[in-house]
Structures are given as C-alpha cells and as structure tokens.
Amino acid sequence: MYDLALSIHILSAFVIAYTTLYGTIIKNVKASSKQFRLNLILLSLMSLVSLVTATWLIDIVNYSHSSLWIIISYSLWIILIFINEGIIRRKKNIAKREGNDQINVFVEYLIMTLIVLVLTLLMIYKPNI
Numbered sequence: 001m002y003d004l005a006l007s008i009h010i011l012s013a014f015v016i017a018y019t020t021l022y023g024t025i026i027k028n029v030k031a032s033s034k035q036f037r038l039n040l041i042l043l044s045l046m047s048l049v050s051l052v053t054a055t056w057l058i059d060i061v062n063y064s065h066s067s068l069w070i071i072i073s074y075s076l077w078i079i080l081i082f083i084n085e086g087i088i089r090r091k092k093n094i095a096k097r098e099g100n101d102q103i104n105v106f107v108e109y110l111i112m113t114l115i116v117l118v119l120t121l122l123m124i125y126k127p128n129i
Contacts, residue, residue, distance in 0.1 A: 009053035012046040023109030
C-alpha cells in the first residue's frame, strides 16, 4: 500500500508542478483557453489528491500529524487551493464578464510555484522542526 500511495502522491505533485509552472511561464493567459480552464481544474483536483495521499502516507509510516512540517505542508496546500479557486478563478470570471480575453496571472502563479517548491523541500527533507 505504501508504494501505491507514494506513486499517486508523486504523480499528483508532478501535475501540480506543471500547472503552476505553466502559469508562471505564460504570464498572460486567455480566459477562454481550454488549457487554462483545464489547469484550474487540475490544480485543485491534484492538490486534493495530494492531501489525501499525504494523509494516507502519514498513517502508513506512523508520522505524527502534529509535526510542524506536516502542519505547514497542509497549510500550504490549502493556500494553494485558495489562490487557484479564490483568486485566479475569480479573475477569470471578472475578465469574462468585462469582455477581456487576457488575464495577467504571473504573480499568482509565481507565488504558487514558490509554495510548490517549499512543499517539495518539506516532503523530501522532512525536517524535525
């Protein structure tokens, strides 16, 4: 079960990394772009999958849910979902309402990319803080 949970967790991490890097590299996206809409869905969905598999892995290897690095990781995942759903999706809806086709999402995706980098470091090094 450990290998299955870890595989799913790593796969979701790659999808999350792709979606955040895509937004950072593109900077201005078209609100009507199918790729942009797909990325909005994928980021939230894979963040939830990552949260579930992380909880599963924590139980399998008997880590403590009260470890500071795990609490920080959960908080960062929630912030990641909030930025995606609360800020970027709202920007998309406002742009559609106003008739704008281009949305500047560089700052939001840059912040999410940095969050993903911190999450990756926390998952790899598992600091005892």
